[in-house]
Amino acid sequence: MKITAIETLRTKEFANVLWVRVHTDAGIVGLGETFYGAGAVEAHIHDTLAQRLLGKNPLHIEAHSREMVALPMAQSSTGVEYRAAxxxxxxxxDVFGKVCDQPVHQMMGGLCRDKLRVYNTCAGTGYVRSNNIKPVENWSLDKPEGRYEDLDGFMNRADALAEDLLANGITAMKIWPFDPIAHENQGLFITAAQMKKGVEPFEKIRKAVGDKIDIMVEFHSLWNLPAAKVIARELEQYKPMWYEDPIKMNSPQALGEYARSTDVWVCASETLGSRWPYKDMLDHDALSVAMVDICWSGGLTEARKIASLAETWHRPFAPHDCIGPVGFAAAIHASFSQPNTLIQESVRAFYRGWYTELVTVVPKIEGGYVYPMEGPGLGVELLPAVFERSDLIVRKSEA
Structure with a gap:
């Protein structure tokens, strides 16, 4: 079998999402996805990677993984090179699973569980929808559109949101109320008044539902170390499940100091590419939970290595997902195939919303659990309507 063409697709409406279709001479087409900088990733795929892959056997996945990130500029990052790879x-x-008529999770070793707990990342329907990916500006709070405007919910009525999630069986939620403050202060400090404002959602949640729901706190790497430690101490009384990316993920020493300053787990990080920076973090006792974005860190091949690495240090694995529908499916396959998966991120505003406009199947999520994907490969395809969109941009490299 040979790779005969590599095709990319993106739309103006969903400007951050890039799909990749790998065509083979057997008529099997594999579907992949990444997120952010779609145009730049598209260019790298066609200008650099296509010539290395066309004519090759698509089942030599490990070799291709190494080849794609062997470039001098592709050094353990989540930049264009790693997102393309x-x-x-x-x-x-996806091709491998379709050839063998098995789901990807089976190709990665099989199911480690029958169902997996999810948490709800409390984004809204317009979150990360535009190209303006910056803290606060990309929230689209002024344009509520749907039933699941959970970002507006945690900012303004966190108690009602927690009750609604529990009513739907979801027992964990992720929020980021400190982002506007970090944006205002460049992450350098926080005043007493700002701290009071930041903890309001936590107070409301605990008053409304007690400890019935776990709270993950996302900091988006916006704070310096002293300020992050102050916030961590203040939030401990609300018993968060984890603190995620409190500082920039470029210093294992600094993150290790942060981890030692709190009893709350440190989760890191969707911003890390390849297993190497995870090893550095683990060597410095800097993380409790290894979070990996399948679409940014090297794909499924690298994700399972990171999961295994985390298990070596007796740490759980927790795939990130606040991106597109194909990446979500891939993350779920990874989650079910790894023995140390703790929990799966999900965004109900996405899987109940815009994902359904793009793909044939969204994962089954009921009662706070996600269930394994069915069918060969990823078990998901782009809807025919995607190929008919007037804003669709297609580029194809052929052997």
């Missing part, structure tokens, strides 16, 4: 890697696993 991730999308293609996911597509190659």
């Amino acid at each position: 991730s999308a293609i890697d996911i597509a190659l696993w």
Whole structure:
């Protein structure tokens, strides 16, 4: 079998999402995805990677993974090179599953559980929808559109949101109320008044539902170390499940100091590419939970290595997902195939909303659990309507 063409697709409406379709001479087409900088990733795929992959056997996934990130500029980051490699890697696993008529999770070793607990990342329907990916500006709070405007919910009525999630069986939620403050202060300090404002959602949640729901706190790497430690101490009384990316993920020493300053778990990080920076973090006792974005960190091939690495340090694995529908499916396959998966991120505003406009299947999520994807490969395809969109941009490299 040979790779005969690599095709990319993106739309103006969903400007951050890039799909990759790997065509083979057997008629099997693998689907992959990445997120952010879609145009730049598209260019790298066609200008650099296509010539390395066309004519090759798509089932040599490990070799292709190494080849795609062997470039001098692709050094353990979540930049264009790794996002491009991730999308293609996911597509190659999709081909592998389709060739064998098995789900990707089976190709990765099989199911480790029958169902998996999810948490709800409390984004809204317009979150990360535009190209303006910056703290606060990309929230689209002024344009509520749907039933699940959970970002507006945690900012303004966190108690009602927690009650609604519990009513739907979801027992964990992730929020980021300190982002506007970090944006205002450049992450350098926090005043007493700002701290009071930041903890309001936590007070409301605990007053409304007590300890019935776990709270993950996302900081988006916006704070310096002293300020992050102050916030961590203040929030401990609300018993968060984890603190995620409190500082920039470029200093294992600094993150290790942060981890030692609190009893709350440190989760890190969707911003890390490849297993190497995770090893640095683990060597410094800097993380409790290894979070990996399948679409940014090297795809499924690298994700399972990071999961295994975390298990070596007796740490759980928790795939990130606040991106597109194909990446979500890939993350779920990874989650079910790894023995140390703790919990799966999900965004109900996405899987109950815009994901359904783009793909044939969204994962089954009921009662606070996600269930394994069915069918060969990833078990998901782009809807025919996607190929008919007037804003669709397609580029294809052929052997």
